[in-house]
Amino acid sequence: MTSPRNLLLARLLLTLLASLLFQPRGALAHESRPAYLQISEIAPDRYDVIWRTPVLSGMRLPVVLKLPDGARELGESFVQESPGSLLERQKIEITGGLGGKRIDFVGLQATITDVLVRMATLGGAHSTILVHPAQSYVDLEASRGLLATAGTFLVSGVEHILLGVDHLLFILGLLLIVKSTWMLVKTITAFTIAHSITLAIATLGYAQIPTPPLNAAIALSILFLGPEIIRSWRGETSFTIRSPWVVAFAFGLLHGFGFASGLTAIGLPSTEIPLALLMFNLGVEIGQLAFVALILLLARAFTVLEMKWPRQVEMLPAAAVGSLGAFWTIERLAMMLAGAP
Amino acid sequence: MTDNRPRLPLKPLSALAFGVGVALISSQAEAHLVTTGLGPVYDGISHFALAPEDLIPVLALGLLAGLRGKEHGRRMLVVLPAAWLLGGLVGLAAGAPASTSVSWIPFVLIGGLVATDVQLSVRVTMALSALLGLFHGYQNGAAMEQAGPGVLGLAGIAANVFVLVTLIAAFVITLRADWTRIGVRVAGSWVAAIGLLLLGWTFR
Numbered sequence: 001m002t003s004p005r006n007l008l009l010a011r012l013l014l015t016l017l018a019s020l021l022f023q024p025r026g027a028l029a030h031e032s033r034p035a036y037l038q039i040s041e042i043a044p045d046r047y048d049v050i051w052r053t054p055v056l057s058g059m060r061l062p063v064v065l066k067l068p069d070g071a072r073e074l075g076e077s078f079v080q081e082s083p084g085s086l087l088e089r090q091k092i093e094i095t096g097g098l099g100g101k102r103i104d105f106v107g108l109q110a111t112i113t114d115v116l117v118r119m120a121t122l123g124g125a126h127s128t129i130l131v132h133p134a135q136s137y138v139d140l141e142a143s144r145g146l147l148a149t150a151g152t153f154l155v156s157g158v159e160h161i162l163l164g165v166d167h168l169l170f171i172l173g174l175l176l177i178v179k180s181t182w183m184l185v186k187t188i189t190a191f192t193i194a195h196s197i198t199l200a201i202a203t204l205g206y207a208q209i210p211t212p213p214l215n216a217a218i219a220l221s222i223l224f225l226g227p228e229i230i231r232s233w234r235g236e237t238s239f240t241i242r243s244p245w246v247v248a249f250a251f252g253l254l255h256g257f258g259f260a261s262g263l264t265a266i267g268l269p270s271t272e273i274p275l276a277l278l279m280f281n282l283g284v285e286i287g288q289l290a291f292v293a294l295i296l297l298l299a300r301a302f303t304v305l306e307m308k309w310p311r312q313v314e315m316l317p318a319a320a321v322g323s324l325g326a327f328w329t330i331e332r333l334a335m336m337l338a339g340a341p
Numbered sequence: 342m343t344d345n346r347p348r349l350p351l352k353p354l355s356a357l358a359f360g361v362g363v364a365l366i367s368s369q370a371e372a373h374l375v376t377t378g379l380g381p382v383y384d385g386i387s388h389f390a391l392a393p394e395d396l397i398p399v400l401a402l403g404l405l406a407g408l409r410g411k412e413h414g415r416r417m418l419v420v421l422p423a424a425w426l427l428g429g430l431v432g433l434a435a436g437a438p439a440s441t442s443v444s445w446i447p448f449v450l451i452g453g454l455v456a457t458d459v460q461l462s463v464r465v466t467m468a469l470s471a472l473l474g475l476f477h478g479y480q481n482g483a484a485m486e487q488a489g490p491g492v493l494g495l496a497g498i499a500a501n502v503f504v505l506v507t508l509i510a511a512f513v514i515t516l517r518a519d520w521t522r523i524g525v526r527v528a529g530s531w532v533a534a535i536g537l538l539l540l541g542w543t544f545r
Binding site for chain 2: 163165294297298300301302304305306307
């Protein structure tokens with residue numbers, strides 16, 4: 001015998017399936033199709049909201065989404081109509097987050113329609129709730145603590161640098177130039193101090209660099225290191241080879257603006273800027289040090305294995321740094337001149 | 342005649358792992374991956390990192406190379422990624438994954454060789470590396486043909502294989518104390534045990 005619990009579960013699954021397979025096909029359209037609300041946390045206190053309601057014979061579902069008091073729209077909302085549904089998308093900000101607050105679906109009581117609510121948090125947690133006409137609201141879970149917010153930005157910082165091949169290639173270029181442990185420490189420290197300065201300056205809004213020239217300049221910094229690595233391996237010298245930490249500091253200032261663009265892209269809650277900045281920067285440092293450690297471990301492993309690479313293979317890292325730097329420089333300059341945003 | 346035997350859940354697991362990896366990467370810092378064009382490389386890296394059926398045999402091969410010595414390690418760090426890449430290219434072209442019902446073999450074979458610490462010639466170790474690389478590379482290539490990352494994704498996987506086998510082999514070579522060598526052999530026995538579990542699953 002089917003229990004009420006199983007029936008509820010089956011209904012939830014069916015509704016979920018229906019929402020996934022939601023197609024604008026007239027033959028399948030009827031008023032009991034669910035509405036769909038998706039809330040994705042894009043930054044602490046900021047959310048991407050997608051609200052989709054079924055449309056039958058040109059009439060949309062008479063249900064109005066009522067967000068909690070204090071929620072304000074960021075920018076203009078996006079509305080898309082299709083034969084079977086109406087989709088609205090907007091970004092919102094609400095102080096203290098949506099946790100512990102109520103979302104109402106005004107008019108839902110008068111329908112036989114359910115609303116499927118999916119919530120995704122920055123921490124990766126997902127929840128799915130089915131709202132029925134009998135209870136036309138949903139109470140969202142309480143907000144995350146300070147520790148969870150800090151963790152989010154820490155992870156974002158680590159991810160930003162580890163997925164930022166251009167930053168990693170610059171660090172690799174520096175590693176290939178430095179000749180002693182002390183110089184390595186000085187160089188990495190200089191890079192860290194420099195990018196921390198500009199990351200803070202840009203995040204706090206004291207200075208901004210438009211993205212296209214910034215990206216081109218970062219690419220140029222990588223290209224700059226290619227010939228220096230070759231020069232270093234040929235036994236020649238230059239200012240960069242003698243004092244790589246100065247170059248690391250100078251270009252580190254640029255890379256810091258790049259990190260800032262990554263941080264602001266996530267979105268910064270006005271109340272938590274110092275914490276976000278600190279944790280994001282810490283995450284960048286952790287990722288950077290992990291990458292440096294990996295390269296040093298690899299170099300040590302080659303020594304242990306007594307690996308003797310052919311000359312051409314030895315040149316590969318320098319070639320990769322130089323050619324990718326050149327490619328990105330040309331590509332980004334072209335984009336900048338073409339007026340890409 | 343239709344083969345109705347239950348299959349190992351490796352392919353779905355692999356597909357799931359791949360999907361999770363792509364989702365994780367694409368949801369974060371995608372701006373970087375778009376501007377550098379190296380997103381597919383990261384797809385490959387995450388695919389490998391999340392696929393134990395690929396990861397564990399490579400770990401075991403690294404242990405084997407480390408136990409056998411520097412010459413084995415030196416050659417393996419070239420042969421294994423190269424074979425993986427070659428197999429991947431063939432898989433990309435073919436597009437149809439091979440049967441996963443033999444996936445337990447590398448676990449049992451390589452794990453067993455590590456556990457027993459058998460003396461092997463460099464040729465045998467290299468043949469094993471080449472076979473493993475070709476088979477797993479083919480599987481990855483076929484999966485990527487369907488999922489999208491293509492050659493750059495394979496390059497990401499090959500780079501991962503290279504780094505992993507280099508680090509593991511060098512680490513084992515640096516182990517001097519007898520008990521550490523026994524520890525490595527125990528790890529090999531675990532890999533073999535996993536293979537036996539997979540075998541049991543295949544014929545259950």
